[in-house]
Amino acid sequence: MKSGRRAFLSGLGVTSLAAALPQTKGTAQENPAALEAAPAPIGNGKMKLSFRPYELQLEHTFTVAGNSRKTTPVVLAEIQYEGLTGYGEASMPPYLGESQQSVMQFLSKVKLEQFKDPFLLDDILAYVDSLDEGNRAAKACVDIALHDLLGKLVDKPLHKLWGINPANTPMTSFTIGIDTPEMVKLKTKEAARFKVLKVKLGGGNDREMIEAVRSVTDVPIYVDVNQGWSDKHEALEMVHWLAEQGTEFVEQPLAKTAVDDLAWLTSKSPLPIIADEAFQRLGDVADFQGVYSGINIKLMKSTGLREAQKMITVARALDMSLMMGCMTETSCAVSAAAQLSPLVDWADLDGNLLITNDLYEGVKVIDGKLTLSDLPGIGIRKRNI
Template sequence: MQHTDWQTITMGKFTLRIRPYTLTMRHVFTVASFSRTTTPVVLTELTYEGITGYGEASMPPYLGESQQSVISFLQKVDLSPFTSPFQTQEILTYVDGIATKNTAAKAAIDIALHDLLGKLMGQPFYKIWGLNPADIPATSFTIGIDTQDMIRKKVTEAAEFKILKVKLGLDSDKMIIDTIRSVTDVPLCADINQGWTDKERALEMAHWLAERGVVFLEQPMPKEQLEDNAWLTERSPIPTIADEGCQRYTDIAALQGVYSGINIKLMKCTGMREAKKMAELARALKMKVMLGCMTETSCAISAAAQLAPLVDWADLDGALLIANDIFQGMEVKDGYCYLPDQAGIGLVKSTTS
């Protein structure tokens, strides 16, 4: 898959290019429900009047998308009725209506369109949105479930980060936290990935984790257990954040009171346009906002980072977890995100890709 040729689709004034690509993980990546060493993605390029915007669809297993399903969706996209990329609302509403779900495929168009628009305007998208990159919180770095020796190694490698995200949800939870605490005392956020099923045990763990410097719980129990999650949120000493339980804008209102906040990911919500709307709605509902990612290249990471000034917590380490990124964009230095002052989403593409 690495060297599959680009497929080109001409649509009136627009040209869409599509290519599957496989990301290689630096370490085996383990969460409560699975382990993997690669992530399939599909890269997109959207060209209008000689200007090209870059996009990406990333497909971790639980999204239910594959390279083939994304390519099949993208082959249905026909932008020939549109005369300008500035018809953004109409274009993205049309793309969203082609089929249900397929959110990563839709994000690949959305990101490329925003990159293209920013380049046409000659401005980074965070400036177009009027956001200040100095407001971006420190990004967390993810420590997957592993052996004690590997956890210590990963934590040591992540010494520059001001906050670590820890994958929990198995019987090894306390061992993992104790192992991390033997190496560092930086704040932690705990991502349970729906791994806890008993609310009483979840509350007991919430207190135990809070005493050890964990600042919030991400998706503590299965998303179907709405009443249990609400019960936990009401009693937990630290905030609870919906991840698997919050996919799109229309999910948010029903989650007020069930969780303290939401985790927005471009691959879940169809891209930058809807992600910004989600952040604004959550804020209006007095909910916390986290901005997350999948394992992605710097393309999708840099796209998400454009709206990072709006959020309480950033988890934008996806490109740092892979060994074969083909873009340069948003950079992490000393645990903080730095957006390049470049038009669009700020990407430079590798000349070898």
């Protein structure tokens, strides 16, 4: 099993730590400091996956171009192994095409007990991915729980295992959904502790939305249109106006199928144009070079952390901008995504802050900035509720 642990750590670029693990020798009396620092021994147990549905309650009705909702269905998962538990989550907003039923049907097919070594990430996640097409959120659920478990097995947070500096986390935006000017002003005032806001447009009252926000605050704005615009010329005119309002980028302004129009808009836009709904998995990254300025990575679309890491590498090689986003999620999935946030340009990791019944404690927002914990794995603990 030590060889499995060494391979895992070496693969994460932490060779020095991997090399150090097998060298711990002696009893607690002979070398108490070394024994305390060493991870718990790993036996020959089997991984056990369990899951259950859960309904997230939003503090405000959440409206984007195309739909509104007051709740979001999720599935919460646990992988138990050798007395430790890794936590995972699948979130299913309407446009993903997944449901609690479809996620649980998929997870019922996942037989992790066939793998004796939980550190064989590539083998395990390739197997999970092969079980069925799609089901990205369901696959992310397993990926997150597995990464959480592995971090706990070596008693380290993922960002430390990956050699990521937690001081480099970005500010996170707080999302203002489409609403009346009065409610937009109220939500903006409630978000006063955030240093950047993400404003949803595409509902036919775009200028009114921005003007309502600007009547309350002058913090930078990220704009997300959720495919709500249809004419590329009107979109370009709007983007020029948004640039004058302190907007940093525009996310998915046109339909994801309007590839030529999006490429035209990106080539003429004074602001970066970021792919969201159009962007799903690793194979999409290279296809979008020249169509978008950058991509919004979300674990529920990328099938989890393993593929998200690869997306970051490919996008950087192609000189594309990067954003780390989320769905409406608990602190489980948000904290998992936050482990990678120091590697991106922008973050929109506020899904846990929009709900009233979060079951976990994890990443914090301090003075507008994502702040990672030193808890092992994805950095969460269960709340006492």
